[in-house]
Amino acid sequence: MISADAVVALTRFGTGYRADLAEAAARDPRGWVRGQLRGDDARQAIAVDVPPLAERVPLLFPTKDEQTMQGTSRIAAERSKLVERVRDARILTALRSTAPFQERLVRFWFEHFTISMRRPALVGVTDVFEAEAIRPHIRGSFRNLLGAVAHHPMMHVYLDNTLSIGPNSPVGKRAVRGINENLARELLELHSLGVDGGYTQTDVREVAKVLTGWQVAASDRNAPYRITFDPARHEPGDKIFLGHTIREAGKAEPDQVLDILATHPSTARFISYKLARHFIDDTPPEDLVVAMTSAFSDTDGDLVQVIEVMLDHPSAWAPERRKVLLPEDWGIAFASLLGADGEEVAADIRKAGISMGHRVYAAESPKGWTDERGYWFTPDAVLLRSAWANRLYEAFGTSTDVDLLVGIYLQGASDDVVRLVRGAPTPKDAFSLIAASPYFNLR
Known part of the structure; x- marks a missing residue:
């Protein structure tokens, strides 16, 4: 039987049990996960x-x-x-x-x-x-990741920064439209400091001034989503953000703000908490969050080292810690268990996710899709997941037997649960029971 650590490696830190990866994960579960951070x-x-x-x-x-x-x-x-x-x-x-x-x-x-x-x-x-x-x-620094996101033209389009015009800029003095704060607010609230990160509405306004001037030519046939800086739309003068003076520097001003955000203690805490909550538990252990926060601050936001602290914590490998599979993740994990692959499989997983309310790449707000258990694992969701498990099994079959299924997903389950699955009328019924159960849906 595969070890509990190997199951955690494949399901909590992977995309589900896969026969082609099981041997490597079983040989050294923790090393297998860590190797993906530092390997090729x-x-x-x-x-x-x-x-x-x-x-x-x-x-x-x-x-x-x-x-x-x-x-x-x-x-x-x-x-x-x-x-x-x-x-x-x-x-x-x-x-x-x-x-x-x-x-x-x-x-x-x-x-x-x-x-x-x-x-x-x-x-x-x-x-x-x-x-x-x-x-x-x-696998780099949080600062580089934050910079890549904040400078990307599609983020400027999504959060309306292309509509933002400095009121004292040449264009602003004759324009009806003024500053748009959307990108500035989400940069602070969602991307770095967190809602309780210690900033004020004045700070949001100052960052919005810093971000004025960027234009995106999304429909450019030669260079789609080309981003350029227009000094005539940029708010002139110095700006004050979190007590720091952002010197007037035109298109170089945003990087001054990003440098402050990436090294701020609130960012270290917020990012560490979100990582721990996503991978370990909806309410992660406080000592884990503290340790990750310290690693973030001590390494200038080295994401590999922060995640390694998480992987070294006992809660990372505790089977009782559980995170819900979002619908797309559920489909990928179930198809992986079946050993199914191909474009028809992907299409069915996509359709399953949409039927469960998960439109990938189409979140309802800048917060993205929640990863909280109570949102996704409901009685209605259980019925839908069971029905889709039947459909996927009928369409693609499997070479995985019920004994292996029990050995992977029912470690620690009661004898009654094991008997229920083993006694299912058909293998399809056994797989459907597992696919709708907490043992499968909570990694």
Whole structure:
């Protein structure tokens, strides 16, 4: 039987049990997880043929001539297919990754720094933001990650910073529109300091001034989502933020703010708490959060060292600590258990997630999708997950037997639960019982 540590490695820090990874995880569970932080870069190529960004622009921003020639309904249908391919690529990448902990980190940071397809200008392109601003920086410093996000044109589009004009700038003096605070507020509240991070509305306003002047040409056919700085829209003069003077420097001002945020004690605490809450428990142990916060401050936000502190804590490997599988994660974990792969599998996982209320890349707010147990693991969710387990089993089958299933997911379960699963009328029923149970849904 596979060890409890190996199960935790595969399910809590991976994307679920996978036969092709089980031997390596069983040999040294903790080393297997840590190796994904410090080993070779195992980032996966996109697993589905997704068009490059330049080829997507005509679907997102069709000219009048293109709409006349192709028809708006055909363009809308092609745009919908593009969105499906984007989501399927993310699912297949997770199903096939040899470094599933990295995929978990990509998902965590995307939700932390979320952008959403609910903004029309970002339909079908959010994966580009994930690939450019998130994925390359998950094993670096928080400052580099924060900078990649804050400077990315899609974040400026999502949080309306392209609409922000300094009131005392040349354009601002004759414009009706003024400062937009959305990006500044979320940069402080959601991305770094946290809602109780010690800043004021005045600080938000000052950061918003710092961020004025950036323009994004999303529909540029030669350079889609090209970002430029327009000094004529930028608020002139020094700004005061958290007691620091941000010297007037035009487009260089945001980096002065980012340097302050990345080294602030509130940021160290907020990021450490969110990581611990996401991977360990909805209410993580306080001593763990304190240790991670200290590591963050002592290493200038070295994310690998912060996460290693988490992995060294006893709670990281305690089976009683539980985090819920979001619907997409549930589908990936169940398909992995079946040994199922391919574009049809990804499409069914996508459909399952949407039926459960989880539209990947389309969070309802800048907070991203919540990872709290009470939101996702409800009686209605249990019924849906059981039904989708039946469908996936019928469609793709499995070479995994019930004994292995019990050995993986029912360690520590009561004899009655084990007998119930072993006594299921068919293997499909056994898999359906597991797929709807807390033993599977709470990693």
